[in-house]
Amino acid sequence: MSNTGWIGALAELQQKGEPCVLVTIIEERGSTPRNAGSKMIVTRERIFETIGGGHLEYKAMELAREMLENRSQETRLERFSLGASLGQCCGGATVLLFEPMGQPQATIAVFGAGHVGRALVPLLASLPCKVRWIDSRENEFPEQVPAGVEKVINDEVVDEVDAMPSGSYFIVMTHNHPLDLELTAAILKRNDFAYYGLIGSRTKRVKFEHRLRERGFQAEVIQRMRCPMGLPEVKGKLPIEIAVSIAGEVIATYNAHFGAETRKGETVTKLLPASRRG
Template identity: 30%
Template sequence: MAFDLASLRAAMARHGRVTRVVIAATHGSTPREVGAMMLVWEGGQSGTIGGGALEFELARLARAQTAPRRFSRHVLGPEMGQCCGGAVEVLSEVYTAAELDAMADRPVIARAVSPKGEMPLAVSRLIAMERAQGILPDPQMIEGWMVEPVARASRALWIWGAGHVGRALVEVLAPLPGVQITWVDTGVERFPEHIPVGISVLPAQDPARLVGHAPREAEHLVLTYSHALDLELCHALLTHGFASAGLIGSATKWARFAKRLAGLGHAPDQIARITCPIGQPALGKHPQMIAIGVAAEFLNPALNAGTKRRSSFA
């Protein structure tokens, strides 16, 4: 877990005042680990610290919070009526845009949970270790100071297409930590009204022209409304380069695409890098079923193992 500045900034831009609630310490059996967090605003929230009575109560307190920072301890059994026998210490914070800007270049965010005192030596050592060796600390509370690494996207995922499957994929994949999703389609009207926090939306009349702007280490999922556009995107991706690429389609569609891509000058071993169909066909054709299968492969590429499976996705 890490401090996701981008998601917090996006939530504030959309909802105004947002309270970030993070588990600072745990004792005994608890629903979530240190660093688990949620963002709370009037009328909504995102993320989770474990659900149930604890989350409900802390969300209520967050909406009523007037101070910039609030620290509290909660015993889950006697206080919340939860079966977990442990206790949690929770830090709830409200930031300004200026404060987030000031933290933008920090790899580690450390702050006192109560009125500020001198930074403890143990915290200073963690920060120095990151500067000297690039080693990020785990989220933890040390001598009254909360320490969290700043979230950095380690994987870039481009999703081409905002139809039913594209929307289902974004809903499933958006909450994953460490993933920066860029979502492309031919017009703004193709996207849903509500976009998950942290998603970069790029409407473009000619999506294939955007392929050149994707990092060569990016991963791609191609699932537009048009087979012709799908083919154009596959051609552009093979020309540009990618870490991985998946195409929604049937075995028949893939056979035709492979032949046409060969005709465009791509070698068989390069064409074979595109996975088609995506997901787990045994799960079914419903958009959410496809999304679940694709997400499983995204989290565990060994499930795919580079093989081409037969499917009737079209």
């Protein structure tokens, strides 16, 4: 029997950016052999195709969803012994390969569709990241938004902070300082982000720190804000140079941080290599 429906399902899921795990029978030994090479796809809510049903398939689905919950990026080989543990009457074993697909390393909100935003978002879109690009000015967005990027137009852009899941990355580079301050306050109030970067100079940071302290924010919370953001080793003032610097810091952060629990009060500087702290 043909087991090829997974191909179209996988293509559809990748188009949508929906994470899944591809499960493949590598080897089977037992009295009721399954077809080696049979595959099924497991998402958080659905299953496509089958590896033969029964308790083995149920256990494979459980493990695949555990991998999705933990955002696992590593392929796994698992040997399932047939017998009482899998509801089988006879002995044997099945080896399954679990391959995570489409799991984003970071979920990122980019506030601002100005020059640096237009240079940065295509870079982020080329990474294993899920990007929401947010601005109140529709005419600031380019005609073609990079594939996989969600364009969000909202007059009340600060409301979009609460729409992001815990552990998100926030990048703020809007067209005015008062809006930057309101976004900063909303993001720091959550204090459950993996990264928060604010475009600007050290002078801007000092002014923001003063205003945030006046609003009652504690120093350890304010310290989590990256401003200036980006890798200091990447010099230059051109939008693309700034964008490369920011993208590099995002990569350094998710490489160090991915899969770890987001703890309130943890500073992003702890997650960056020592040479990049500042």
